[in-house]
Amino acid sequence: MNTSERIIVPLDVPDEDSAIALINKLEQVTFFKVGLELFTSTGPKILDLLKSRQKRIFLDLKFHDIPNTVAGACRSATRYGVDLLTIHATCGTDALKAAAEAVQEEAAKVNIKPPKLIAITLLTSISSRQLAFDLKIPLELPEYALAMALMAEETGLDGAVCSPQEVAQLRQTCKDDFLLVCPGVRPTWADKGDQKRSLTPAQAIASGADYLVIGRPITAAADPQLAWQRICEELINVSG
Numbered sequence: 455m456n457t458s459e460r461i462i463v464p465l466d467v468p469d470e471d472s473a474i475a476l477i478n479k480l481e482q483v484t485f486f487k488v489g490l491e492l493f494t495s496t497g498p499k500i501l502d503l504l505k506s507r508q509k510r511i512f513l514d515l516k517f518h519d520i521p522n523t524v525a526g527a528c529r530s531a532t533r534y535g536v537d538l539l540t541i542h543a544t545c546g547t548d549a550l551k552a553a554a555e556a557v558q559e560e561a562a563k564v565n566i567k568p569p570k571l572i573a574i575t576l577l578t579s580i581s582s583r584q585l586a587f588d589l590k591i592p593l594e595l596p597e598y599a600l601a602m603a604l605m606a607e608e609t610g611l612d613g614a615v616c617s618p619q620e621v622a623q624l625r626q627t628c629k630d631d632f633l634l635v636c637p638g639v640r641p642t643w644a645d646k647g648d649q650k651r652s653l654t655p656a657q658a659i660a661s662g663a664d665y666l667v668i669g670r671p672i673t674a675a676a677d678p679q680l681a682w683q684r685i686c687e688e689l690i691n692v693s694g
């Protein structure tokens with residue numbers, strides 16, 4: 455996989471027309487993320503459109519519910535034939551196990567490749583202070599993120615979503631093939647916005663991330679294609 459294929463661009467836009475406009479501006483991008491905003495607006499037809507253009511798809515619906523419900527949601531999402539799918543680790547072990555089994559069973563039933571099911575460890579918009587004072591979690595943030603990732607690994611998930619600040623620790627501790635996907639990535643020239651635990655794309659890759667989710671630095675740029683290219687060049691300069 456070349457470095458540009460490691461960048462996943464989220465289509466965080468309100469409707470299908472805006473998504474198509476963005477996809478057209480980013481012809482060279484191979485991997486797009488469809489999240490809550492766009493999927494709630496368009497439903498699965500946006501996934502068909504991306505597939506018709508041979509794009510890879512990260513369906514980031516961040517399931518968070520009881521075991522029976524997340525298993526059902528995972529079965530439905532599996533039938534879309536997407537590449538990556540998310541669930542919150544805080545659903546707990548029973549729900550994570552049920553979700554992982556549901557994905558495998560449904561993919562076998564309809565004879566398609568299962569999506570990689572990955573767990574959100576701790577949203578990248580949460581700071582250490584918020585973890586302690588808002589969520590009342592009495593652990594250091596890296597320790598908590600690692601615990602969530604290990605729970606996901608032990609329950610049979612394929613990987614985790616983590617901030618670039620924790621990815622080195624997760625890379626060292628988790629199995630080599632445990633997929634690590636990092637949002638909250640910011641080039642030095644971009645605004646952090648609501649992201650609290652960011653590093654640059656080059657730092658995130660050097661720390662062991664498999665994929666980077668980079669949205670507004672690209673999608674809100676005056677020229678999204680140019681912004682994407684600038685990030686690709688920064689990554690090539692680091693990885694040689």
Ligand SMILES: O=c1ccn([C@@H]2O[C@H](COP(=O)(O)O)[C@@H](O)[C@H]2O)c(=O)[nH]1
Binds near residue numbers: 464579615647667669
């Ligand atoms: O912990 C998480 C999990 C998911 N996201 C998603 O990634 C993108 C980031 O977009 P930016 O514009 O680069 O901030 C967005 O779609 C989030 O829903 C995340 O940021 N953090």
